[in-house]
Amino acid sequence: MAIEIKAPQFPESVADGTIATWHKQPGEPVSRDELLVDIETDKVVLEVVAPADGSLAEILKGEGDTVLSQELIAQFVEGEVAQAAPSSSEGEAVSSPAAASDETPMSPAARKIADEANLSAGDIVGTGKGGRITKEDVVKAAANKSSAPAVPAASSTPEAAQSMPGMIPQMSNDANIAMPAAARSEKRVPMTRLRKRIAERLLDAKNSTAMLTTFNEVNMQPIMDLRNRYKAQFEKAHNGTRLGFMSFFVKAATEALRRHPEVNASIDGDDVVYHGYYDIGVAVSSNRGLVVPILRDTDQMSLAGVESTIRDFGERAQAGQLGIDEMQGGTFTISNGGVFGSLMSTPILNPPQTAILGMHKIQERPMAVNGEVKILPMMYLAMSYDHRLIDGKEAVQFLVAIKDMLEDPARILLEL
Known part of the structure; x- marks a missing residue:
């Protein structure tokens, strides 16, 4: 029985998709629920699986083709092979x-x-x-x-005739003809839809916002001491969930957003939308590009809940299994370039949000403490913000609030 294979129903925010990879070709036997094709959209990669045991009869949309929601992309034959697969002797x-x-x-x-x-x-x-x-x-x-080297032209110079393939022959004293060097290879591949969409959003953020960045630094010693003291008990009490730094930053940012509602707001045309909830996006690197899944209602999440959710986001981002609904919305974003060794950077806004916090590498530096020089594990913090809504005073106070809570973690619990 013939079955039509169609593209999935795309969400309203996704206009179309691109056929990324066909994992099966016509005639190859396929089991039910086995992956047939990946369709890449602006935000995620959608998978289309086999509806039954059988084989593809015909592929109507090849790799690189653009498809619309519910568009026919292939014909499938249930219960039989449309084209005999090659035997081992023929393969x-x-x-x-x-x-x-x-x-x-x-x-x-x-x-x-x-x-x-x-x-x-x-x-x-x-x-x-x-x-x-x-x-x-x-x-x-x-x-x-x-990259194949061109056959060198005949030369009357003995040194040129005896030169090794791929090497630039030496010129004789009476020769003024430059010999070409070996060709250098290049590889041209199309940019993925996700990468193009990331580029568009970054350019839009740079061109349509009055973006500024303010910096500060935080002494990470109190957080590190707290982790070292309780990490074993924490992991045991929360079924293997490890206590990391990100949960402290999320909770500190949530409390700071509560005190500075304009940082938690967004701009919609000529209107300012103040959000009465705290949905924080966490930038996650994947093989296909940067994605920003959202932690919902972080004011109601525990440290363990934040850590386990972020770990799940990271694993599913690498596998391309994050859903579009998990990356929509968000009132604030945290990006951690420190995991890659970044010492300082200026993060770019994620519109329509008006602020983003950048974490960086923890590095020991000599610091003056009460008239004495001490070696402390320090981290630079960067906050980029939209100056159309947030003034420098509010931005600095917001960043200082985060710094104070991280250097004295009890403030997070006591909401001080």
């Missing part, structure tokens, strides 16, 4: 890839790249199932073609 090219013939099957995206690079199927080594040519095979073949 020697899988274990020992060889140059493909002109009849070798090739995905639509691979064929498009091959045509642009003026490559025929015979120029490409197919490493897919049964010798099928994949997009990666074409990109590799195109790179090898561009």
Whole structure:
């Protein structure tokens, strides 16, 4: 029985998607709920799975094609194989890839790249199932073609004739002809939709906001002492959840937002929207780019709840399993560049939010304390804000409030 494979129903905030990767090709046997294709949107990657046991009969939308919500992308045959899969005796090219013939099957995206690079199927080594040519095979073949050294022109100079391949021959004293160096390879790949969307939002934030950044530094010794004292008990009491720094920053930021409601507000046209809740986005790095899942109602979350939720966000971000609803909204954002070694940076706003807090690397520095020099673990804090709504006074006071609560964690519990 034939079944239509359609793109998922996209949320209202997502206009369309792009076919990222077909994991199955026509004729390959597929089990029920096995992944067929990834569809990349501006925010997340959506997965389309097989509706039943069977195989793909025809792919209607190739890799790189744009699809709309519920658009037909493939035909599926239930209970039978649409095209006989190659046997092991016919698939020697899988274990020992060889140059493909002109009849070798090739995905639509691979064929498009091959045509642009003026490559025929015979120029490409197919490493897919049964010798099928994949997009990666074409990109590799195109790179090898561009990096292949040109045959040097004949030269009357003996040194040039005896030079090693790929080396620049030495010129004789009476020769003024410069010999070309070996070609340098380049690789051109399309920017993903997520990366393009990130770029658009960053440019929009730079061009449409009056963004300023204020800095401060915080002594992390009290937080580190607290963690070292209670981390074993905390992990045991909360089913393996580890006590990290981020939960303290989230709770400190939540209390600071309560005291400075304009930092928790957003701009909507000519209106200012003051939010009576605290939804803090936490920037998470994934293989496909930066995503910002939202911690909802952080004023009602415990330290353990914050830590476990952030860990879950990080794991699912790497697997591409975060939902669009988990990244929508948010009244404030925290970005931790310190995990990558950043000592200081100026984070960019995440519109329509009006402020973002940047955490950085903890580094020991000599500090003057009561007339004495002490070595303390210090962290630079950066707060970028939209000056259209937040004045410098409020921004500095907000950042100082966070600093005070982190240097005396009891203030978070006592709301002081």
